[in-house]
Amino acid sequence: MDLMGMMGKLKETQQKMEETKNRLNSVLVDEQSNDGLLQVTLTANREIKNFKIADELLQDKEMLEDYLVTVLNKAITKATNVNEAEMAAVAQSGMPSIPGMDMFK
Template sequence: MRDLMGMMGKAKEMQAKMEAMQEEIASMEAEGQSGGGAVKVMLSGKFEMKKLDIDPSLFKEDDVEILEDLILAAHNDAKVKLEAEMQKKTQEMTAGLPIPPGMKLPF
């Protein structure tokens, strides 16, 4: 019975830590760049694009397709950075817990 109560306490503690981590992740931001900094994108921890900076030299009619590709590349760069930071924070929080391999957190 004591073990069950201990497990319940740890589960509540883990839930509180997860909620705090999710709030922290939501407030994170990452900047992605492409084209040598000609296109910059700022993403929130929820992968929402918050800011887009485009160097004015890219505004030429013939370069629209290139500009679109650069925006996508900058967005993906920021997303990769956020995902890496999320994984790092999750690993720090769950260090020492018996979590099955391949299980992704937060759910």
């Protein structure tokens, strides 16, 4: 088994993961309430970029709070799924092939 080759491959994979993490800052995920009164945009790294709140929601504090919780949770889940899929693809492509360790395939 080529230990130096494996270490190089590991370092290369770490670098690709960093690049992917940086790229995910520009991948935007949109989510909105069913009625469209609240919209949120965040990056695939789960950083909030934008909100759009309909005027009628501003009249009802409790309703706005409920909407924020629901829509943000849905958006975070969606962004997490994108993030994990991208990171897993990079990790899987960079795994050295070790005999008997094919659980990642």
